[in-house]
Amino acid sequence: MTKSVSLPISTILLRTPVGMKNFRAIAFLLLWLAHSAVVSAQVKALYFGELIDGLGKKITNAVVIINADRIVGIGKEKELIVPTNAEIIDLREYTAIPGLIDAHTHMTYYWDKTRPGDPWSQGRTVQPAVKVFLAQENAKKSLETGVTTVRDLGAGDNMSFAMRDLIDRGAMKGPRMFVAGQGLSIGRVKGIADVQQFAEKQLALGADWIKLFGSTGSAKDVTGFQTYSYEEMKAAAEVAHKAGKRLAVHSYGPDGAKAAVKAGANTIEHATDVDDSTFIEMAQRGIIYVPTVDHNRYYAAHKEEYGYDSTAVFGLTLFVKRNFESLKKAVKAHVKIAMGSDAVFTGFGENTRELEWFVKAGMTPEQALQTATTTGAEMLGKEKELGAIAPGYYADIVAVKGNPLKDINVVIQQVKWVMKGGKVEIDKTKAPKQ
Template sequence: MRAAPLVIALVLLAPCAWAATASPSDSAAVRAAIDQGNAAFVRAWQTGDADLFASLFAPDGALLRPGGGLIVGRDKIRARMRDVFSNVRMTEGTITTADVFVIGDMAYETGSWNFTIGPIGSTTSEPDPGHYVEIWKRDRTGAWMMWRDIGVPRMPSEEPAVPGDAGSPASPASPPAGAAPHGTVRGPRRAESSHGPRLKAIRFGRLIDGKGHTIQDALVLVEGDRIRSVGAYSKASIPQGAEQFDFTRLTGIPGLIDVHTHMTYWWDRAPGSRPWQELEARPAMQTLYLAEENARRTLETGVTTVRDLGSFQYMDISMRDLINRGAMVGPRMFVAGYGLYPTMSPFQDAPQAAAGGNADGVEGVLRAARQQIAAGADVIKIYGSTGSADDVTGYQTYTYEEMKAAADVAHERGKTCAVHSYGPDGARDAVRAGANSVEHAIDIDDGTLREMARRSVTYVPTVDHNRYYAEHAAEFGYGDTA
């Protein structure tokens, strides 16, 4: 798509609903509400009115933005659109509703848009068409408002498509165990021309498409942070003006996913220093700055999405947000904030120092889990057993009821729950409690494995994590038994 502002702000925005009253049994009234909302949507774009735009959504409404991320809630939508409207404006726009289906207090609309968008102060504007599906919800007053908004841009006809799957995200689409779908590579956004992000044509000697196929002499078209098409070079037509890259000596693969990382754990290897002691002593903001190296190197290895399971002082949330803003180079991150752990258990030598993840009893776990989500966590991580660093035990630390409290909070908020458990008892209760993944587990009984399979619980063995500790035991100061 050539319209830069649309790729930034509108590609996956569908026309929004207007707060108009209609009876769910009266299809004509619902359609009238939709038409009114679409007219307000166009007016908001033409006038740059972010407040009007946000008011079209239900309080818990959400829109899907480019790259697959969700913007949830009116305040975040308003802030996003203020930024958009400070740069671009719609000069012309039409919305065509194809179908409307009403089921109780929900209405489902399909249709298409044809907009013309241009930078503010420029005489140049570009067409940007697309298709959408909207889910509307009737509130208590009878007003129909936008609840979920999903759109798909349509490539301009003058830019020939290349055989393959168009519109795929630039990294894998189905991250497991707590990662959200549509993982997109993110990094500093380079300045684009007024006509949009440059189209890149990348030629590989061989391409593994992630679906069991290998394409010899392949061409990938990338626009902005989205893969637009994949196919054989011999059958492709490279659009005029596309930036071309010749990697015919290389093999291309889909972006990799690492579902258990700690990206903010950074050590400078100064003589006489130890990783854990240095991490505890250094101010968090210094660590976050230095840990950018971890994020960059992770992306350079081909890992484009990570699930980061624990940090201090919410450095992981800050890192994720910096990457999403384009202020730091790194993979797409799904983060946990503080992992939850008890003050004391029968199998710990000393009480654990109180910190952001400290939680005792069901009520304490409920409170701490909610605090992580309020801080911006994507996943709740709970330490269900001993076993970390040079501790090779696997004694259960949280009861079934406490683990269930963590899982329930996560699921109520649409999040996932990961349970750290090396031993069989913690793993067994974690699965019963509703965990989405069990981390590390080196000892799981057959019954628990069968239950994991039945419930589709993901096992994350962290094989390289264990290998690294073993090979670098001296650097960490671990003894022979670690």
């Protein structure tokens, strides 16, 4: 273990290569060290065998210095001076990666297996406050997969707002949440004026995103008929953008996706059978595709829970194949892609299985990891705070066993330790070895 010593700030900066080369690192070190009353519990030094910073660098024998919820220093063990008041966390057996971002979840969809009813029917009978409380299990399972931030794209009764705020207050344990509230669907909202009014209502309630269902398709329904016109989608986009927010459009088919791209959507969710021109336009405009291929694989695998018959399973399996073909086209067209699980009910804990599909579609493991780190952060407009291990960023760090740049399954199956905002949320490093 490197000895902790106390040195003047000038000495630390001179002996820290990161501080010499990175103005932001210097600024944060100055800010941190200027506060003489910092208690030792806020300052941590994490030691890793390898560190993948999410920005293209890999550091062997790395140290990360954290103050409260932010990273203030990063470098090689022999080059970075550790403050005397730092709590030492030795994770040299593991590789550090940035906290992961799940771009598409439904965190408040909870199913109590001890009670009667399938997930969907039971969900209609449970009170909203009860759902939010029970959904803590979904949040914990997400953290266990290394997911420290989620974008939640749909919940009624203001449940996602409540869950987000409880997590932010520290009253509930879970990933950082960016939420869309209730989505705009054709059965609820029709016409440009009503679309605008409904979107404005969600923003007034505190939505971070606007969600619009641009086609049919959900659960065992794998149809993809366009539901909103280009003009209606454009109205939703304008409301969101005027407020400094963003628009996500659900489309199981190609037509809704094509209209959404032209209307100014920021992300396209699920879409299959997408034509080349739409993907080319998405690539040119930086519109992010969240394919959620694994989501329907999950439904088919959990058919007993949902009461799906062989016909439903056949449809789900066929949709996965079509979805995967669109993913491969998007990869070849250099469309920006974000990892989204579309997790519901018992899908939490499987949040990162989408990464395996990305590698099968032609991505390298490093590119797949970027979909859940830097691309996810860009999607949220948080490129300077999330998705990387660097000075000034939130201290969202995951320790995995193995090399995720060679095998993406290391990220999916070998998460051993999770920190979110400087707090250790999951620690399986002391678990008995198998």
